Amino acid sequence: xxxxxxxxxxxxADAVLTLDDVRAASGRISGNIVRTPTMRSQTLxxxxxxxxxxxxxxxxxxxxxxxxxxxxxxxxxxxxxxxRGVIAASAGNHAQxxxxxxxxLGIPVTIVMPRTTPLVKVMQTESVGGKVVLxxxxxxxxxxxxxxxxxxxxxxxxxxxxxxxxxxxxxxxxLEMLEDVPDLDTLVVPIGGGGLSSGMGTAARALKPxxxxxxxxxxxxxxMYNALKGMNLPIGGDTLAEGIAVFSPxxxxxxxxxxxxxxxxxxxxxxxxxxxxxxxxIEKTLVEGAGACGLAALMDNRDLFKGRKVxxxxxxxxxxxxxxxxxxxxxxxxxxxxxxxxxxxxxxAGALFKVAKVFHxxxxxxxxxxxxxIFTHLPAKGLVTEIECEARDSAQLDAxxxxxxxxxxxxxxxxxx
Numbered sequence: 237x238x239x240x241x242x243x244x245x246x247x248x249a250d251a252v253l254t255l256d257d258v259r260a261a262s263g264r265i266s267g268n269i270v271r272t273p274t275m276r277s278q279t280l281x282x283x284x285x286x287x288x289x290x291x292x293x294x295x296x297x298x299x300x301x302x303x304x305x306x307x308x309x310x311x312x313x314x315x316x317x318x319x320r321g322v323i324a325a326s327a328g329n330h331a332q333x334x335x336x337x338x339x340x341l342g343i344p345v346t347i348v349m350p351r352t353t354p355l356v357k358v359m360q361t362e363s364v365g366g367k368v369v370l371x372x373x374x375x376x377x378x379x380x381x382x383x384x385x386x387x388x389x390x391x392x393x394x395x396x397x398x399x400x401x402x403x404x405x406x407x408x409x410x411l412e413m414l415e416d417v418p419d420l421d422t423l424v425v426p427i428g429g430g431g432l433s434s435g436m437g438t439a440a441r442a443l444k445p446x447x448x449x450x451x452x453x454x455x456x457x458x459x460m461y462n463a464l465k466g467m468n469l470p471i472g473g474d475t476l477a478e479g480i481a482v483f484s485p486x487x488x489x490x491x492x493x494x495x496x497x498x499x500x501x502x503x504x505x506x507x508x509x510x511x512x513x514x515x516x517x518i519e520k521t522l523v524e525g526a527g528a529c530g531l532a533a534l535m536d537n538r539d540l541f542k543g544r545k546v547x548x549x550x551x552x553x554x555x556x557x558x559x560x561x562x563x564x565x566x567x568x569x570x571x572x573x574x575x576x577x578x579x580x581x582x583x584x585a586g587a588l589f590k591v592a593k594v595f596h597x598x599x600x601x602x603x604x605x606x607x608x609x610i611f612t613h614l615p616a617k618g619l620v621t622e623i624e625c626e627a628r629d630s631a632q633l634d635a636x637x638x639x640x641x642x643x644x645x646x647x648x649x650x651x652x653x
């Protein structure tokens with residue numbers, strides 16, 4: 237996750253981002269990144285009452301828009317700086333984007349990551365040419381070490397978001413969306429440190445002053461929300477949207493976004509999980525938690541977007557497969573298709589057969605059965621059975637529970653939240 241930094245990159249201190257900067261970045265990186273499609277979702281439009289257009293940035297080679305900003309920054313280095321190489325502190329998509337394009341351009345790339353970084357992220361970065369240095373237990377430790385190496389070796393530090401060149405590159409996403417769908421009237425953009433929203437907001441507002449622009453943050457990490465609204469909501473926790481889990485946004489990006497956004501929307505973890513699952517089921521496209529936040533915000537604020545032509549950025553597609561499996565199974569549980577029922581039984585022959593017969597009569601599939609005889613409030617001759625089952629929908633599951641009650645069983649659903 238792109239964690240906070242102690243201070244922004246010095247080059248960003250007084251920078252002002254303009255439409256011309258974004259257009260120049262577009263010309264610079266054209267042909268070197270994927271010109272991702274912007275496509276209408278008929279089903280999501282019907283579900284939400286808005287006219288929804290999706291920008292598939294998860295189709296980039298490294299599955300993230302981060303390539304755009306990294307490449308734009310790299311292409312503006314002098315030959316001397318290119319030869320010395322660049323450095324960044326990142327355990328996320330910025331590391332892969334910078335490593336991939338740096339290697340492609342013959343620029344040495346060093347990425348400093350905390351020692352706690354999952355091995356898969358280290359391997360992904362190394363596989364696209366980056367040299368990974370593991371240092372410290374936190375991102376702040378890694379950031380401090382990257383700055384130390386920058387000074388020692390003459391590297392150029394490329395910030396993951398608080399850099400005008402990086403933000404200008406990210407802004408090319410909005411240029412492409414408006415080229416493809418000129419009559420978009422609303423953009424919904426995830427916010428972590430603010431690079432994507434600064435670049436896209438600057439371009440969109442200049443081209444269409446009447447455009448509605450909404451930022452989205454995970455409810456657990458409302459850093460830009462706090463900064464722009466003068467709030468002090470708590471920040472921290474385990475979020476599925478780790479790509480935008482930032483404790484403090486950039487100074488340059490905060491200043492750029494002030495007065496640029498119509499509002500910042502916060503989305504809960506269940507909403508993010510639901511949006512990720514919905515995109516996979518309906519659009520057959522895989523996104524990470526941060527990449528699903530735009531749709532999560534729209535689903536959670538349907539009245540705000542009803543009747544509008546909305547562009548949503550699917551900002552990244554890197555997600556751990558085990559985590560993905562958990563998200564999808566939890567979504568099935570919330571929808572009533574999967575359930576775990578806790579049922580009290582008598583500890584005697586045929587008890588399980590009798591309860592299983594009710595499942596059979598209701599045509600509900602039993603997946604797993606767990607017996608508990610010791611840790612229960614029931615008498616010594618009783619037991620608790622937990623049965624994981626698969627139903628057609630929540631109505632069929634409700635019918636099963638009602639049938640079990642009619643047979644005299646004490647039944648309780650084990651909730652996912």
